[in-house]
Amino acid sequence: MACNDAASSRQAWGAGVSRRSFHRAPEGERRQELIEATLDCISELGLKGATVRQIAMRAGVTAGLVRHYFDSKDQMIAEAYRNVIASLTDKAKNVEGDPATRLKDFIAINLTEPVADSRSVSLWAAFISQVRVDPALAEIHREGYLAFRDALQGLLSDFLAAKGRPASAEVCRRHAIAINGLVDGLWVEGCLAGDLFREGELISIAMASVEALLGLPIEE
Amino acid sequence: MACNDAASSRQAWGAGVSRRSFHRAPEGERRQELIEATLDCISELGLKGATVRQIAMRAGVTAGLVRHYFDSKDQMIAEAYRNVIASLTDKAKNVEGDPATRLKDFIAINLTEPVADSRSVSLWAAFISQVRVDPALAEIHREGYLAFRDALQGLLSDFLAAKGRPASAEVCRRHAIAINGLVDGLWVEGCLAGDLFREGELISIAMASVEALLGLPIEE
DNA sequence: CAAGTTATTATACACTTGAATAATAACGGC
């Protein structure tokens, strides 16, 4: 984020032996910038548009630098994937308050920006499409999915208990699978074609659906 | 499907001026073979592994032929996308029988092979990831989604009427959005990590969820 | 402020890509 206008900081160049001036980024910062640039490229240009040169250009550095921070382009992309999964799940896992509020917020967060936007779903889809190709990505997906579902299952367990209807782990598991599917499906379509839905409609549908699935009102 | 072993049909070659013998495919057949090979490549190697040469090899022809059937590689891929969408929606749209059976079959079909398999979801994701890049693909997706949801909405409308609980278009729309999301979400996860679920579990969860969402048993 | 370390640049390389071209083998009509 610090000094990305490298493109404009070229000096005279071409005449003598001098080369472009540059900025030495602090520890770890350039790494994150490169990952961010990678994700920008993937979401805007597709996976095959995310070339080393294109990524470096966005990050305001030259292509060679990529190999100084990562063993290979593929490794950088795998690391970028972990970043995406984390950004999609972190926000939802940090909900706070009483069980009903936490459940409600969990659903709303996943259907609201920044989790729900076209960039996120593009990135998610790009990686999903590689799950069959690269087993490492498959493993990352699997962990992310299970962590997400487990978090949801915990929320449901607490919620049902608080409502005086404690449920077995098995029942909670089935509810978690269903609600996870519901939220994921609505998230995808909302991201891809948000204009097909009215403002707040998806959240409203999601809330009503969860209430129907659990057979309980979420609010007091 | 007819004569794919072109790789083995090379003749002497190399010595004189003769070239590889080949088979002139009937009208439209080669086109479909190329599309099929394209989809195979995308699902197994990813979008960027689906090169003209790789695709041609799978189809048992040489790379140049692609441009004889399609204006460009991109156009061929767009056409392949239409193929995928069609294969994902056709089976589900042709359900027959009484309203309850049609609804039940619709859900089951979407969560059973061949609709629900890792190849399908890979292809779907590969294209979804390009929706932001290529507006033509965005339009194809939009049409496919709406057709699918409209079909579901019709099924729901018939089902509710048959159960003596006719519902307005608006109510059916909301139910269709929710159930579509639910089925899509379960479909994705089932395709990606089917081993996380027991045999038939996803269908069982989907059926129970739809009953809860509609507030009605599906069976008699 | 000098010397050493290294993050960064510039350039080169071998290879792959989608596309264009010309030659030719396969087939349909007569």
Place this chain on the structure above:
DNA sequence: GCCGTTATTATTCAAGTGTATAATAACTTG
């Protein structure tokens, strides 16, 4: 059975790919 049409092959091309390497500018340490 020959001939014209065209589907198919073989080859070429310029542009783009990830990676390797050497030079160098920026910072760190004394």
